[in-house]
Structure formats: C-alpha cells, structure tokens
Amino acid sequence: MLRRAHLLASVSRSNGSKRFASTKSLKETLQEVIPGKQEQLRKLKTEHAQAVIGDVKVENIIGGMRGLKAMLWEASVLDPNEGIRFHGLSIPDCRKVLPSAPGGKEIIAESMLWLLMTGKVPSEAQTRQLSRELAEKGELPPFVEKLVDSLPATLHPMTQLGIGVAALNHDSVFQAAYEKGIKKSEYWTYMLDDCLNLIARLPALAARIYLNVYQPGTPLPAINKDLDLIGNYSTLLGFGDNHNLTEYLRLYIALHGDHEGGNASAHTAHLVGSTLSDPYLSYSAALFALAGPLHGLANQEVLRWQFAMQEEIGSDVSHEKIKEYLWKTLKSGQVVPGYGHGVLRNPDPRFIALQEFCDARPELHESSIIQLVKKTSEVAPAVLKEHGKTKNPYPNVDATSGCVLYHYGLKEFKYYTVIFGVSRALGALTQLVWARALGLPLERPKSLSIDALEKLIT
Ligand SMILES: CC(=O)SCCNC(=O)CCNC(=O)[C@H](O)C(C)(C)COP(=O)(O)OP(=O)(O)OC[C@H]1O[C@@H](n2cnc3c(N)ncnc32)[C@H](O)[C@@H]1OP(=O)(O)O
Numbered sequence: 001m002l003r004r005a006h007l008l009a010s011v012s013r014s015n016g017s018k019r020f021a022s023t024k025s026l027k028e029t030l031q032e033v034i035p036g037k038q039e040q041l042r043k044l045k046t047e048h049a050q051a052v053i054g055d056v057k058v059e060n061i062i063g064g065m066r067g068l069k070a071m072l073w074e075a076s077v078l079d080p081n082e083g084i085r086f087h088g089l090s091i092p093d094c095r096k097v098l099p100s101a102p103g104g105k106e107i108i109a110e111s112m113l114w115l116l117m118t119g120k121v122p123s124e125a126q127t128r129q130l131s132r133e134l135a136e137k138g139e140l141p142p143f144v145e146k147l148v149d150s151l152p153a154t155l156h157p158m159t160q161l162g163i164g165v166a167a168l169n170h171d172s173v174f175q176a177a178y179e180k181g182i183k184k185s186e187y188w189t190y191m192l193d194d195c196l197n198l199i200a201r202l203p204a205l206a207a208r209i210y211l212n213v214y215q216p217g218t219p220l221p222a223i224n225k226d227l228d229l230i231g232n233y234s235t236l237l238g239f240g241d242n243h244n245l246t247e248y249l250r251l252y253i254a255l256h257g258d259h260e261g262g263n264a265s266a267h268t269a270h271l272v273g274s275t276l277s278d279p280y281l282s283y284s285a286a287l288f289a290l291a292g293p294l295h296g297l298a299n300q301e302v303l304r305w306q307f308a309m310q311e312e313i314g315s316d317v318s319h320e321k322i323k324e325y326l327w328k329t330l331k332s333g334q335v336v337p338g339y340g341h342g343v344l345r346n347p348d349p350r351f352i353a354l355q356e357f358c359d360a361r362p363e364l365h366e367s368s369i370i371q372l373v374k375k376t377s378e379v380a381p382a383v384l385k386e387h388g389k390t391k392n393p394y395p396n397v398d399a400t401s402g403c404v405l406y407h408y409g410l411k412e413f414k415y416y417t418v419i420f421g422v423s424r425a426l427g428a429l430t431q432l433v434w435a436r437a438l439g440l441p442l443e444r445p446k447s448l449s450i451d452a453l454e455k456l457i458t
Pocket residue numbers: 066293294295296298330334335336337338339340341342343389390391392396397398
C-alpha cells in the first residue's frame with residue numbers, strides 16, 4: 001500500500017501546482033522507469049532466485065493451475081477479497097485521480113493505459129497528448145478494411161476481430177526490426193510502437209465489424225483527431241451523440257483493461273509473446289481466449305440468459321420467480337453466467353463500479369433489463385451458496401456490463417465481447433512491452449502425465 005500512498009500523494013502535489021505537471025511522452029516516461037525495474041528484477045534474480053514462495057500441489061496441476069503463483073505481471077495484482085488494484089490503486093482511487101475526457105467524468109483508456117504502462121498517474125496534458133497520438137495512428141490499412149469487409153456477416157464478431165488484429169501484423173515494426181537484427185535491449189521500443197499502433201487501430205477495426213454485421217452499407221466517419229480513443233470508438237459505432245453511452249464505454253473499457261496476468265486472455269498474450277511473436281499475433285491469440293463463454297463471452301451469455309428469464313417469468317419480476325429460474329438453470333447442469341470467479345471471493349469491484357454508474361443515473365432506474373440484472377444479483381448469491389459448488393457465489397463484472405449497453409441502444413449482444421477485446425489490449429499489451437524490457441524468457445512450464453504424477457506422489 002506504500003506504492004498507493006506515494007501515487008496518491010504525487011497526484012495531489014501536481015494538482016496543487018499545475019506548472020510542475022509532467023509533459024514527458026509515454027515513451028520518455030517509460031525510458032525513465034524501466035532501468036529501476038530492471039535493477040529490481042536483477043537483484044531478485046541474483047539474491048533470491050532460490051527463495052521458496054509456495055508449494056505445488058496435485059490440486060494445482062489438475063485444477064487449472066488455480067492458486068499457483070507462477071507468473072510475473074507488473075501492471076495489476078488481484079486480491080481475492082478486495083479485487084483488482086492497478087499499480088496499487090483501487091478502482092475508486094482510479095476514478096478519483098485518473099484524467100477523464102474534456103466534458104466527461106469517467107476514466108478514459110489513455111489515462112488507464114498510462115498508469116498501467118508506467119505506474120504513474122498522467123497529467124492532463126500527457127493524457128491529451130496520448131489521445132492525439134492514438135487518433136493520428138488510428139486509420140486501418142486498406143487491405144485490412146477489404147479483408148474485414150469480405151468476411152460473412154454471420155461470422156461471430158470476435159472471430160472477425162481476431163482475424164483483423166492478426167492481419168495488422170503485416171506492418172509490425174518489431175517483426176521488421178527483428179528480421180534486420182536488433183539487440184535484445186532494444187526490443188521493448190519496437191514493441192511499444194506496435195502496441196500503440198494496435199491500440200490506436202482497434203476502434204476503427206471493431207467499429208467496422210459492428211457496421212458490417214449490423215448496419216451493412218453504413219459508411220464509417222473519419223477519426224476525429226481531437227477526440228479520445230473511446231470518444232472516437234463511440235462515434236464510429238454511430239453513438240457519438242449519446243454522451244451517456246460514450247461515458248459508459250470509457251468507464252467499461254478502462255475498468256476491463258487489466259486483471260493481473262493469469263486470466264485466460266492476458267495469459268495467452270503473454271505466452272504467445274514470449275516466443276517473440278509480435279503484439280498483433282499475440283493479441284489476436286488472446287482474443288480467441290477471451291471469446292470463450294467462461295471468460296469474456298460471459299457478458300453476451302448474461303444478456304441471453306437474462307432475456308430468457310424475462311420471457312419465462314414475464315412482468316412479475318419477484319425475487320421468488322428469479323430464484324426458481326436460477327434453480328432451473330443450475331439443475332439443468334448449466335453455469336449461471338456472470339457469477340463465480342477463478343480468483344475473486346467477493347463481489348467484483350468492477351461490478352460495483354458499474355452498478356454505481358447505474359445508480360447515479362435516474363433514467364437507468366426505469367430500465368427493465370437493468371432492474372432485472374440488479375434483482376438477480378440480490379438473489380443469486382444465496383442460491384449459489386445453497387447449490388454448494390461455486391467457490392465464489394457473487395457477481396463478476398460480466399453480470400452487469402452488458403445491460404447498460406443494451407439500455408443505451410447498443411443492443412446486439414453478440415458484439416459485447418468485442419468491446420471487452422478493445423479494452424483488454426490495454427493490459428495485455430502493456431505486459432508485452434514490460435516482458436521485453438525485462439528480458440523475460442520463453443514461457444515453458446513442465447507438464448506431467450497422470451502416470452508421471454502418480455509416480456511423484458507414491
Ligand atoms: C471477465 C471474466 O472472465 S469473469 C468470469 C466470467 N465467466 C462467467 O461468468 C461464467 C460463469 N462462471 C464460471 O463458470 C466459473 O465461476 C468460472 C469459470 C468463472 C471460474 O471457474 P472455477 O475457478 O473453476 O470456479 P469454482 O472453483 O468455483 O468451480 C467449482 C464448481 O462450481 C461450478 N461453478 C462455478 N461458477 C458457477 C456458476 N456461475 N454457476 C454454476 N456453477 C458454477 C464450477 O463449474 C465447478 O463445478 P464442477 O465441480 O462440477 O466442475
């Protein structure tokens with residue numbers, strides 16, 4: 001928590017005397033921060049390489065490596081009870097100190113990206129400078145536009161996003177530099193260029209997929225160089241005039257940006273990146289992990305499930321009826337989407353932050369889908385506890401993230417995981433830069449067969 005106190009204190013100092021607020025670019029700030037981290041890791045390697053921090057149990061190996069502390073991840077750490085902290089800052093801390101868009105109140109992708117990458121809270125000027133840099137890099141290469149336009153509208157939007165992101169590797173500066181021959185110590189700078197290019201292009205790619213699938217023939221407007229990344233994304237999707245939705249997208253995308261390293265999408269990007277695949281290929285792979293219903297696709301599943309519930313129970317949305325529907329789902333052997341978690345053991349603070357967003361807006365109190373999701377979250381934990389299997393009976397972020405999109409008019413829930421995919425790039429790509437800056441090796445854990453495991457324990 002020392003780190004948190006230091007970060008919060010530095011923000012209040014720079015707010016008190018704006019003239020000291022830094023105007024260094026993201027790359028310059030990273031250049032300053034990286035040597036200290038490299039030294040910290042070097043010391044850890046030379047002085048403590050043999051220190052034991054835990055045991056490996058059979059249950060870890062057969063239980064999806066749950067609980068195994070086996071990965072280095074810089075930008076965030078997940079506490080099972082408190083939830084995520086980004087360089088020590090909780091979600092409420094971030095909502096207080098990270099710059100928002102002009103005219104907005106919510107955290108934006110740029111300020112979250114800056115915090116994740118550097119461990120520092122950016123000044124307003126740095127945030128705007130990064131927004132402009134991303135807007136200037138935001139156009140898609142024409143061949144990627146053609147490729148995406150050629151995909152059938154029936155192909156799931158997440159598959160389309162993964163294909164588009166992989167194709168962007170055509171212009172990878174890391175790959176080109178590697179082919180020419182560069183020193184290991186220079187890898188991170190090329191990685192950073194690729195990562196920023198990819199983040200910059202995600203709104204145009206994701207919005208193109210949306211329009212192709214749901215509003216074919218609608219032309220995409222040009223990227224506005226004066227808007228933030230998600231302000232542009234919202235405009236490209238056709239919701240630029242909807243300030244509430246734009247603000248929600250900003251918050252949603254900032255909050256979903258990172259969730260330490262072990263989640264399936266972030267871990268996939270890290271694994272693929274460890275082979276020195278470029279960020280486009282690494283992140284494309286991550287998107288296909290995100291597209292599974294136990295992970296990012298759960299936000300689509302929640303809406304599908306809640307609407308099926310609404311259809312069955314009709315307008316009498318009592319706690320008792322919701323309880324009956326929950327039991328019906330559980331007895332049919334299906335999971336309740338939006339509940340449970342691999343690490344968390346309390347309600348997800350991202351869920352709480354999105355609920356607070358709803359509570360603060362009177363128009364959302366009237367929304368039947370938002371109220372149904374809220375009521376479900378009041379009933380489901382007790383039912384899941386009684387069911388007795390789930391280690392965490394509380395809602396995760398996916399329980400509520402989709403219903404607000406739906407209320408504000410973004411109703412195509414098969415698209416929702418694409419928005420998650422725009423977001424998770426912030427954290428997964430940050431770690432790729434750090435993995436190369438720290439010279440982390442190829443990831444290659446040891447596996448065992450059941451026979452080999454039995455031999456070890458007998
Ligand atoms: C952004 C995100 O990725 S957040 C997660 C999004 N995913 C979901 O919301 C899907 C629903 N939830 C789940 O399936 C799980 O809770 C997961 C995948 C998130 C975590 O899985 P685990 O760490 O294995 O959970 P846990 O240890 O509690 O599982 C124990 C048992 O409870 C079951 N269980 C867990 N969550 C639920 C649930 N929501 N509904 C019903 N059963 C559940 C598991 O399937 C497992 O059953 P099994 O013993 O028959 O295999």
